[in-house]
Amino acid sequence: MYRLTERDDTIKRLEEEQEAALNQLAEMGFTDRNGNKKLLEQPRNDVATVVDLLSQEASTDQRRENEGGRGTSGESGGGGGRGSCLEEGRCKFDTSRNLGSGSFADVVGGTYRFAGQRAGTQVAFKIFRRGRNLASSVREKIKVEVELGMKLHHPNLVRVFGVLNHKEHGPVLVLELCPGGSLRQVLDRAHSGGITLPWLLRAKWLMQIASGMAHMHVLLPTRIIHRDLKAANVLLSATDLDKAVAKVGDFGMAMAMETIKSTQSAGGGLGTLAWMPPEAFEGDFSEMSDMFSFAVLMYEVLSLVLPHAGKSTAEIIKLAQRKFKVSKALEKRGVTAAEQEQEWLEENPLHTRRPDLNLVQLGCHPALLDWVVKSWSDNPDNRPTFREAVEFLGNLLKKRKFVFFSCRVGTKIDPELESQELEDSVFGQYTESIEYKHIPRPEIRHFTDELRRIKVDAVKVSLHFSGHGNRDSGRLEWNGVPGKTKMQISGDQLQELIKLQDAVANIDSFFLNACYTLTTGLELHAIGVRVVVCWQTSVPDETARVFATRFYELSCLASAQYATAFKTACTELSGALKKEKARPCLLQTGSGREESVQMWNGKKLVTIAHELLPHFLQPSAHAPAAAATSTATSAPSPAAAAVATKPTFTIKKKPKSVKLSSRGVGEEEEAAAAEEEEEEEDILDLISKGEASDSDDDEEEG
Numbered sequence: 062m063y064r065l066t067e068r069d070d071t072i073k074r075l076e077e078e079q080e081a082a083l084n085q086l087a088e089m090g091f092t093d094r095n096g097n098k099k100l101l102e103q104p105r106n107d108v109a110t111v112v113d114l115l116s117q118e119a120s121t122d123q124r125r126e127n128e129g130g131r132g133t134s135g136e137s138g139g140g141g142g143r144g145s146c147l148e149e150g151r152c153k154f155d156t157s158r159n160l161g162s163g164s165f166a167d168v169v170g171g172t173y174r175f176a177g178q179r180a181g182t183q184v185a186f187k188i189f190r191r192g193r194n195l196a197s198s199v200r201e202k203i204k205v206e207v208e209l210g211m212k213l214h215h216p217n218l219v220r221v222f223g224v225l226n227h228k229e230h231g232p233v234l235v236l237e238l239c240p241g242g243s244l245r246q247v248l249d250r251a252h253s254g255g256i257t258l259p260w261l262l263r264a265k266w267l268m269q270i271a272s273g274m275a276h277m278h279v280l281l282p283t284r285i286i287h288r289d290l291k292a293a294n295v296l297l298s299a300t301d302l303d304k305a306v307a308k309v310g311d312f313g314m315a316m317a318m319e320t321i322k323s324t325q326s327a328g329g330g331l332g333t334l335a336w337m338p339p340e341a342f343e344g345d346f347s348e349m350s351d352m353f354s355f356a357v358l359m360y361e362v363l364s365l366v367l368p369h370a371g372k373s374t375a376e377i378i379k380l381a382q383r384k385f386k387v388s389k390a391l392e393k394r395g396v397t398a399a400e401q402e403q404e405w406l407e408e409n410p411l412h413t414r415r416p417d418l419n420l421v422q423l424g425c426h427p428a429l430l431d432w433v434v435k436s437w438s439d440n441p442d443n444r445p446t447f448r449e450a451v452e453f454l455g456n457l458l459k460k461r462k463f464v465f466f467s468c469r470v471g472t473k474i475d476p477e478l479e480s481q482e483l484e485d486s487v488f489g490q491y492t493e494s495i496e497y498k499h500i501p502r503p504e505i506r507h508f509t510d511e512l513r514r515i516k517v518d519a520v521k522v523s524l525h526f527s528g529h530g531n532r533d534s535g536r537l538e539w540n541g542v543p544g545k546t547k548m549q550i551s552g553d554q555l556q557e558l559i560k561l562q563d564a565v566a567n568i569d570s571f572f573l574n575a576c577y578t579l580t581t582g583l584e585l586h587a588i589g590v591r592v593v594v595c596w597q598t599s600v601p602d603e604t605a606r607v608f609a610t611r612f613y614e615l616s617c618l619a620s621a622q623y624a625t626a627f628k629t630a631c632t633e634l635s636g637a638l639k640k641e642k643a644r645p646c647l648l649q650t651g652s653g654r655e656e657s658v659q660m661w662n663g664k665k666l667v668t669i670a671h672e673l674l675p676h677f678l679q680p681s682a683h684a685p686a687a688a689a690t691s692t693a694t695s696a697p698s699p700a701a702a703a704v705a706t707k708p709t710f711t712i713k714k715k716p717k718s719v720k721l722s723s724r725g726v727g728e729e730e731e732a733a734a735a736e737e738e739e740e741e742e743d744i745l746d747l748i749s750k751g752e753a754s755d756s757d758d759d760e761e762e763g
Contacts, residue, residue, distance in 0.1 A: 077518065081459075082111075147173065147225040147235055154186055161243055163311070165189055165199055173222070173235050184222065187234035195231055203232050206313040209285055210234075217273030219296055219310030241297025241305045245361070248292055252365035256302070260424060261458065261494055263362050266307040268454035270295055273309040274355065275447035278348045286346050289314035290354035291336045292361040334377045335368040335416075339384040340441060349441035355450070356436035360416045363425050363433070368416035380414050384439045411439070427622055428457060461569065462496045462520050463488060464511050466503045468528030470538050470547040474602060476501035479527065482606075487613045495617065502540045505550055505558075512562040521569045525609070528575050532599070535580035535678070537573070552584030565589045570623060574609050576600055579646055580678050583658075586648040592623045593648040597660060597677055600643040608634055608645060624649060624659075631661040639663045 082101055083094055100111045151174040158170030166189045172181030189195055189203070203224065210221025220237035227233045241247070244266065251258045270290075277285045289311065297305040338353035340346075357368050369377050385405045387398045412418065415437055418430060432453060436444050445453075465483065467476035480499035488497040500507050515522045529538045536549035559565050570592035573582055582595035594612065596605070608630055615626035627647040631638065638645070638661055647659045658669050660677070669677065 147223040149225050149227055151175070151181070152186070152225060152227075152233075152235070153181060154188075160185055160239075161246075165191075165202075168236075170238065175222075183238045185236040185238045187236060188227075188230050189232065191231075192229065193231040200232065202313045203234070206311075207234065210312045212280065212285070213277065213312070215273055215276040216306065217269045217308050218276065219308045221312070236310070237308070239296035239298050239308060239310075241299050241302070243293050244295040244297060244307060245292040247297065247302065248361060248365045258302075258365075260426065262302065264426075264429070264454055264458055266295075266297075266305075267359060267362060268451060268458065269307040270309055270358070271355065271447050271450035271454060273307075274351060275451055277309075278351070278447055284348065285312075286348065287312070287314065287351050287354070288341075288346055289333060289336070290351055290358055291333055292358055295358070334374065334381055337381055338437070338441070339382055339439060342378075342382045347441060348446065349444045352444045352447065352450075353437050353441075355447070356433045356444075357416065359429065359433050359436070360418070360421070363429060364416075364418075364420040364422060366420055383409060383414050385409075411437075426457060428453075460494060460496050460520070462515065462518075462522040463498065463525070464522060465497070465499045465525045466508065466527065467499065467501050468503060468526065468537070468539050470528060470540055472529075472602075479606065483610060483613070486610055487617060491617050504540050504542055505548060506542075508539075508555075509558055509562065512559060512564040515567045516562050516564045520567065522567055523570045523572070524568060525572045526574060527605075527609070530573070530575035530577040530581070530596070532577045535577060537575060537578070537581060552581030555581065556584050556588050559585075559590075560588060570594070572609060572612070574605050579658075579674075582646065582648055583674065583678075586650070589650070591650045594623075594627065595646050595648070597644040597646050598642060600645075601641055604634075604637050604641055604643055607637070623647065627659070628666055631666060635661075635664070 079098065079101055083097055097111060152171060153173075154169055154171045156169050160168040160170055162168070166187050168185050168187050171184060171186050173184045174181040189199065191199075195203075207221060207224045210219075211223065214220065219239060222235040222237070225233050225235060247256070247258070250256050274287065274290065277287060287309065290309065294309065294311040296308050296310050298308060299305040336354040336357045338350045341350050341353075360368055369380065372380075385402050388396075388401060391401055392398065411434070418433070421430065432445075432450075436450075438444050465480055467479055469476050469479070477499075480501065484497055484499070488495055498511075500511070511522075511524075526537060530536070531538060531549055534549060534551070536551045537555075539548045539550055541547045559568070565588055568590050571582075571585055571590050571594075573585075573593065573595040576596055576599040578595040579597040582593040586593050600608075611630045611633060612626050615629050616623055624647065627645070631645060637643075642663070644663075645661050649659075658671075658674060659666050660669055661667075
């Protein structure tokens, strides 16, 4: 029975992965589900590979059509004809539908009746302002735009149907109609507050743009470089933005790669200054120069503003052109090129020569910012490809999952109400990007079921435990199996359950919202759980719930910037935390603090060195009860062993003498606990001042 269930899960997972891939292809404009499904079922074919295959197939079909074959009705209803010349008698302008304007031309709506059609197809006409009196340079640009544009047949590229020679307007381009207007127009509306653009929608458009550019760069027999990629040259297929597909257009500056290689005169102001990479000013264009422009376009989408807004043309040119050059004179004096570059970058850091990332809107995923910085690198070889961009953005668009285990054993707190409050205040706003799931009164089997499910679904998940941690044992209290009211589960037991399901890589974060959970947190962190939030002390239920709510509001808004969210929540709630003597902790991998934990000491965040952590664990979690007053020399627990490389440590502090004989047993335990708490506060103060030491030489005699 178990094998049958496992097999069914595998089949279900494969079907869901295929469905997700088909949906992703459909979003990019590849809508032939049956054909796409057959391609995906072939060995080693992922979404990016299928995009390449479909793009090459489309290119072949378009090339045959341009060479004289009878075209079929395309995405916009237009069939092909022989060559690129279209007939004036088949067109009808609608000058009242002004779709946009550029430096040389206006775009209006209208219809064109292609061969074999009875009714006309809705299209866009690009009408050049000087009509029949166009300069030869402009005519050459039109010729290039038609020749290259007709080679492109991809759902994320504006289709060029051809050119007609109008007796009044001269050469007129016939283009695919995109009623949504330009992406730049939409960004301007959002910036003025007219509309709201969800982050997922922005990421989807960026992926579609990257997909279209990737097609241009793999086109055979020669790749095409756009050279003027910006939001103003991206059109949207529909006025309903949720359904709109982003399409790269305006190929007037585009050039075949073979042409670029055969001439050195490609520079001279081509493209738009703020989007041009440094090498373009020397006439050096490549796929990587388009990636630089894409990075600036990403900046437009993330910030809603134009790059270098408010700066003069001279200032923009100076910023755009500035890059490191080796000085032969300095080399003769013994200063190597690497040393020169390092010194130059210190004096001219990249962020001072690029658009201001501080203007990016709050809530932007940090990975998007990292991608922008990488993509507008001075060195073209350090920039990623558009195929890599499609893969990166596709992964970013995958939904995250949040699972809430509400273990309110033996309390009056309603788990359902607690969950509903969290969903209403936080996760209800992020239904497009986060799948929220609540498990009230969970048993430990529910935890293992979720681990197995996230492993099968191959998704990232944030786990949240809300309930009680036992001070004496350091364990979490879960609902019991039938016949038992509750069960205590230790951190090392959770470790084993996670390792058994091989699910640690799928856990993005684990919030242990219960008292005395640092021991369990350290044990989870030791096996590779990337982010753990827990409490070193006791904490009232209301304070814990308010803190968790604020933490999630900030981390969802800032797209998993956990350290920033944790620090902000601590600062905002410092009054309540100080009053309750509650110390939240953050354990995070990959931030340069792999062997330490951040803890709120009542005033600010302090970093606890890993060799000092055993002191802050619950006494009975790593020592017999009788030794609770000497935690510094106690035998380490599994958590202590996982984080401490030294068996003991000492702290520079004045000794305290305790007269045990003058107290009763209960008084002695209370005094020991009070002294321990006072000692921990002293250590935190010393750590914040940099006076704590793990050296035996600093130990003072008592």
